Amino acid sequence: MEFAFTSEQKMIAETARVFFTENATRERTRQAMACDGVDYALWASFCQELGFSAIGIPENLGGAGLGLVEMAIIAEAAGAQVAAFPMFGSLVLCAQAIAAGGGAGQREDLLPRLMSGETIAAYGHAATLVDDGNGLSGEAAFVAHGASARIFVVTGNNGAWIVKADAPGVSIAQLTTMDQTRPYARVVLSGVVGEPLAQPGKAIAAAQRAGFVAIAAEALGGAQACLDRTVAYARERIQFGRSIGSFQAYKHRLADMMIEIEQARSAVYWAACATDEGAVDAELAAHAAKSFAADTYFMCAGNMIQLHGGIGFTWEHDAHLFFKRARALQSMLGNGDWHREQVAAMIFGEMA
Amino acid sequence: MEFAFTSEQKMIAETARVFFTENATRERTRQAMACDGVDYALWASFCQELGFSAIGIPENLGGAGLGLVEMAIIAEAAGAQVAAFPMFGSLVLCAQAIAAGGGAGQREDLLPRLMSGETIAAYGHAATLVDDGNGLSGEAAFVAHGASARIFVVTGNNGAWIVKADAPGVSIAQLTTMDQTRPYARVVLSGVVGEPLAQPGKAIAAAQRAGFVAIAAEALGGAQACLDRTVAYARERIQFGRSIGSFQAYKHRLADMMIEIEQARSAVYWAACATDEGAVDAELAAHAAKSFAADTYFMCAGNMIQLHGGIGFTWEHDAHLFFKRARALQSMLGNGDWHREQVAAMIFGEMA
């Protein structure tokens, strides 16, 4: 039975935990929230000093040769601090898409720039995207950190392209977004010259696979942080002359959070591990993890507010950062109902 | 503001409560459960001594001239004791159908016999029921108290008929039923001579209307009884050296039961009153009441078992009677999802 972190994985987890705790502080995150949701200093030291940005990219493409398990470990640690940086769009979605479906030239050109953090990429999907000979036209509505990106991977129903942010015909509007640590942009293309990815199907599949797992891992980290912070609050808060954690209603809500979180943890590392091992249930696992962990996070963040009482819904307290991120993770890349419907279709043998 | 019982209604409620508490005792109910689910002595005194069997039938048809509110009051009191008697099939569904849609002869012949309790009627629906000239053929699958009935009202997609239990071609099989206080029968008709009801549409609508409200009212009574009995148990049971009702987890579950029950009470009497007054939202109210009250009952009966601990899932304890009745009420005459879908269709203006 080896469904536990190796000592190397433990080390990565601990290093990442310390890094995000020390660097993704509430002060710095709030500064980033007031602008484009990127803490550039955090991003630079994450990519250049810590050296975790290459995780998930094969060694022959210049990556660290580690898999989704390690990527999940990093995403979990980042999620625990609601870190404001573009790892998800740039390193998870775009880098995975390029690594899996880009041509040799695209990989060699782009992956090093993404891994170094020098270039931020963002990932957008536009069902209506067409290349009518005069270039790409269409609109990607909710592009995470889109206003901070220099290049985009845009996908449509029949292809995937690299598009430069400064290419003629690209217009980018940053949107005031509920989760200010990961604001959306609307990216409109009108006759834009894009560079097609060599194998769009592979690219999209890889981005989704990694995206589902990374969202789930981030949600797990966030949910656990909600629990940890509420437990700490319960230890010090006195109400009605008693420690508030001595009230059974309070205790049991904390227990309910832990029950969900433990399952979310199983889900995340099952999905990551199954994908890395190419197991037959990897796809089912990814849908399960995305839907379960995001719901767990939302439940825990909601409870965090409730269990903090009035202070929990102030701007000053961090609870709302978790709450809003949790909501964002629920609706990104397909909501829970959609993911569960995919699972149902697999169960009933309705998919190939 | 007169959305409260009149003094006459209060009196009916109190009389009914006393009657069922004294007569529908656990011993007598268990005797009935071992046979056909009818406590005949209860049935006889309900119909003949108490005089409530005419409630819901207009005075000009020999009834008591009281409406669905009064019928709900009786059903609520009967539900609180999980009374084993055929009021629902005979007096609610069949009598309402005959009163609303029967010809003059049918009313005059049948209603007095039903109201006196002399004849038990049961109500069955068979989507496939056809009269091909050689008589009625089809199967009604879950006919409540069907094995105790002498006549049936059977409905199909294009009609409603009176059928005698001893008519040639009728075969009745009593089914071992989870809720032994209201066992189902399978009624198979093969070329049976039935007597068509004059206005089948009216008959079916009236039976449904009354059926939805009566189920809801019965569920309300049952749910309240689950709460009352659990509260009584909580007062006497000591665990861990404390009254078990002093545990907040226990208290809060009781509170949750009360919260639902209070809403169910509003639902039942809204639906009954709206129907009696011919209000525009009467139909919506009936769907709301049926689904909400049955779910409330199931939740309360489940909690009753849980809060009684091990004793709660023994045969000896009455909790399972409530639990099984609650389940039966959820699935009778359309489950909760179906009723809510009707409400949704009304909301979205998809119905006439």
Added chain:
Amino acid sequence: MKLGFSTGDELFRQECADWLNGQMSGEFKDIKGITKLTASPERRKEWEQRLGEARWGCIGWPIEWGGRGATLGQQVIFAEEYARAGVPGRVNHIGVELAGPTILAFGTPEQKQRFLPSIAKGMTIFCQGFSEPNAGSDLAGVRTAARLEGGEWVVNGQKIWTSLAHIADWIFVLSRSEKGSSGPNGLTFLMMELRQPGIEVRGIKQINGDSEFNETFFTDARCPADSLIGAAGDGWRIAMGLLAFERGVSTLGQQMGFRNELDEIIRAAKENGAARSPLIRQRIAKAEIGLRLMRYGALRMLSNADHSKIDGAALTYKIQWASWRRGLGELAMDVLGQAGEVTDTNDYEWAALPNLFLFSRADTIYGGTNQIQRNLIAERGLGMPREPRGDA
């Protein structure tokens, strides 16, 4: 048992609707449809005065104090028509629904004369100072101190969640007037003028970017010795009585606001196709049913003549609406999808439905958390043992 209103009531309904619609399409057009508590405070004070002039401010109060002595049924009708006409919420709802009734019940003749007509006319706006930073749901834990000094009460301490304090003229303050007392003993209920050097009000920015609530700081704040309601040390009893006023006719007006929110969700679902999802349809049906049941619960509550019996509908009402509305916020977002997570404004200002989602997290907290509500229901409604206080 009856649901319908009488013909006289329906005539009254028409009268209310006519007057309210006239105002909202006329002079007060600019504030029609406002839902945020903090929007257009000055115009809304003017609206309070207009209500007062026309004697619509406190219709349930006795005629001598500026009311109309309206029946419960008429009050229900007015509350419904008020919301139906798109009139914004009352900035003096604390004065009308809490302070006024408290003064009516416990005040001296002088206090009645001083405050009631003025509240009824919309000239005196009240807010309440109950909660404190370390005594959220636990009013007995109040620490704000009041001492009698030279014919005046001198108050020091801090209140929190004092909604509308930035608008109000007066605040009623639950204070600890007996030094060394603890728990529910030694509390006194004071009415203080808000605009004085010893009182500072600071907005609390919330999760939705807005500031409906405030902190209020008292530093040697003062009021005359006769500013207390009831006797010194009697504050607990008054506060409990006052909380009992929190349920009533106004709930029906509140529900009309909920109705608007749900209708907007239904509209959005039709527009964006969410109405085709059977899962969303179930949730919308449940929300619709829940809202209707609130209405009929409130009618049961108002119809209940027997006040000696605990009214289950009243006891369970707060947790019911709060939980319902929090769920409604989640439903709203699930109907809107990601579109609900962005706004066209630059300033983190939210349209009604996303704002509902964010703000409704507070509904299950203020006015007694869901946990406190369940305690009350189990203890008062079902006779379960009371939760013990610690001695920490």
Added chain:
Amino acid sequence: MKLGFSTGDELFRQECADWLNGQMSGEFKDIKGITKLTASPERRKEWEQRLGEARWGCIGWPIEWGGRGATLGQQVIFAEEYARAGVPGRVNHIGVELAGPTILAFGTPEQKQRFLPSIAKGMTIFCQGFSEPNAGSDLAGVRTAARLEGGEWVVNGQKIWTSLAHIADWIFVLSRSEKGSSGPNGLTFLMMELRQPGIEVRGIKQINGDSEFNETFFTDARCPADSLIGAAGDGWRIAMGLLAFERGVSTLGQQMGFRNELDEIIRAAKENGAARSPLIRQRIAKAEIGLRLMRYGALRMLSNADHSKIDGAALTYKIQWASWRRGLGELAMDVLGQAGEVTDTNDYEWAALPNLFLFSRADTIYGGTNQIQRNLIAERGLGMPREPRGDA
């Protein structure tokens, strides 16, 4: 971190499957697929002995005591293949999973010699006597009294929920051996022969019409003085250690049973068209996900080498499976519709899915109610204050 099994493990899996399938298609064909605990007790005792003969009874035990010293991975594999082959549950699971490990951990050399080989061979069937009518989840409230008299323990009292007592040869009994002691002090752990004049076993008929559980009455029941495990008065520590054994490899076998139940629901939904309902599809997907997460939770639990840290997966496992299975019962009935509420038998005997619905109400009660589980999770897992005992 790894999920897949090694080649060696897969070979072992094949060996298990071959042997088990051989038995179930051969001599023990008649008991294949039985799910009820109470069905065919005599044949299932014979099956225990067959397992013992072939050394498959307790594969995780040391070789010297009749086991195979199997690795955890192998134990997992055996449990999975056992369930997959449709082999009915072990009637000696208490001996194999609770009594045996307890004796291994706390027993004297003589006790080990006396019991372990015999359990491993399927010759000695155990049941447990913990709960009492007035001490359901509260083991410290045990009243059954044991006194030492003439070189024997004499036991008087009553145990309840003693599952399998009508089949077992031995019972281990938590008894109060110090007169006047209370709470966790003064308890002693005894192993008693069940078939003796002083012990009477009565079945408890349950909600589903069956009697998996019993009441066991002790009236001057006797056992030799050396029948105690650990020291006199040490029973609490032993009982707590014993409950800790309740989680482990067997959970994976249990999950295979759940798998069968869920598969039957899926089949039924396909057959009767419920699989077309998006609402049912969501619930089935949730059930599937929940089951998978139990599996991976159990694998995390078994992979956890660091026993100094509290294992969250282990601590939350009981409430997780119990709540999941209770929900599964409700889902089953909603898939079946009214057809699930009738049975073809005359004797109130239920097919697997309706029986699941009824029996699973017990899952959240026995072995520590959901409420007790949440206490344990909050106290042991999260360091919250312990629930105070009363002194009543």
